[in-house]
Amino acid sequence: MILDDAHDPVSVPTAQHARWVERLLWAFLLSFSLDYRADFARAGGAGTGIDQLLFVAGCLASTAAIFFLGWRYLFVRPGSWLLVFWGGFLAYMLVNAFLQGVPAGRSLRIILPLCLCFAGMMNAHIAGCMGIRPSRIVAPVLVAACINVVWRITQGFLFKDITLDTARVEIQSSANNWIAAFIGCSLLLRRRLHWTLFLAAGVMFGGILVTVTRSLLFPIMASAVATFGCYFLGAKWGIYRMSELPRRIAPAAAVTGLALLAIGIAALAHPRLLERWEERLFHHAADRNLPTDISWLTREAEASSIFKILNEDPIHYAYGHGIGASYYWDPTYYQEVSLVYPKEELIAQTEVWFAGHSVWTYSLFSGGIPALLAHIGIIVAVMFASVRAARANATDPGPDQWLSFLPCVAAFCLLSETLTSNPFDERLAGLIFGVMAGLSQSFFVRASWIHSRDLHA
Secondary structure, three states, X not given: OOOOOOOOOOOOOOOOXXXXXXXXXXXXXXXXXXXXXXXXXXXXXXXXXHHHHHHHHHHHHHXXXXXXXXXXXXXXXXXXXXXHHHHHHHHHHHHHHHHOOOOHHHHHHHHHHHHHHHHHHHHHHHHHHOOOOXXXXXXXXXXXXXXXXXXXXXXXHHHOOOOOOOOOHHHOOOOHHHHHHHHHHHHHOOOOOOHHHHHHHHHHHHHHHHHXXXXXXXXXXXXXXXXXXXXXXXXXXOOOOHHHXXXXXXXHHHHHHHHHHHHHHHHHHOHHHHHHHHHHHHOOOHHHOOOOOHHHHHHHHHXXXXXXXXXXXXXXXXXXXOOOOOEOOOHHHHHHHOOOOOHHHHHHOOOEOOXXXXXXXXXXXXXXXXXHHHHHHHHHHHHHHHHHHHHHOOOOOOOOHHHHHXXXXXXXXXXXXXXXXXXXXXXXXXXHHHHHHHHHHHHHHHHHHHHHHHHHO
């Protein structure tokens, strides 16, 4: 067992096909572990690679099999309400795009990560209702996330002519924000240190160092804030003791040491890497005579154009322009952005239809206020369900109790990136968040057996 397999004092009976569902869950999560960001031509509409079609086929096949074995559990509450909510949102987005004449190919391509979120939600819900332990549901998520971080970097160096001097978001994995949540929970909420903590920390910090990505610092900070909040809640409910907090924080020094060691090795092997970090952190605007950071400028250009398009006919605030509809970067920003971006890339931004650099602006553009509220709703609902599930199991916490807080921390880490990026633009990110959304159901099932035992005691 990859995660803790210690005996749980609360015995939850497993369904007849639980073992098959657990294997299929591995197939489902690993189906996109080798996913990657397509090159510029393919992202602009040049088609989908045969490899990515195979990823989708594997995902659909495993999901169909899990559905066939466990469709009866889809009506088990409270998780069923979340499935109805997100399923209804997906139906609205597809119908809305069709009625507004958005090409079907575009709509299906952009909505795919949101559909994978629903599939992950459904599969984790079924697995939890069948009595599969939370640690066995999270284990394939961890493996898929770590594989994808390493694979993205390897694939970029081997097939995209990327070097350590040019490595950027093209090789950044969307699984990093979830790994940040896993590290935070492992450090503060888990009973003891486990080798998976050091594996996850090495993978994530190594990836951050190589890709020179400042935005990943936000999930790290969000993970710290959220895990401390969960610890205080757990202490209030009797799961943890405040006197143990200093001892639980101490292992952070080991993780920090691991990160410093990685930085030291990188400095010796490739000194230019640290120079790029210094430039990105302190001289990103001044070196190019820009008034502000180039990454923020491109997001301003995108948001400005989206609001201009919506303001042309304000009724579209009610239902958007349809997922996959075209927009552009505001030309008033071109003079500044051209100091960094090649002219041919700016020309390509005169008509774009990918899912944008912010969850909030793109959801408003594509689906109007209902889509905006749906994205807010799913994040808040995952946090609420996670905390509620943790509270329901607080009277008899088992070895997997720390994982009851993981969906809340993961949602908080995802939320920290939504202003400057769109995690729902990535297939693996949608899939992983869906599993987190469905994970709490396993704890609700466990809690029902705690109360059933107490009633018959």
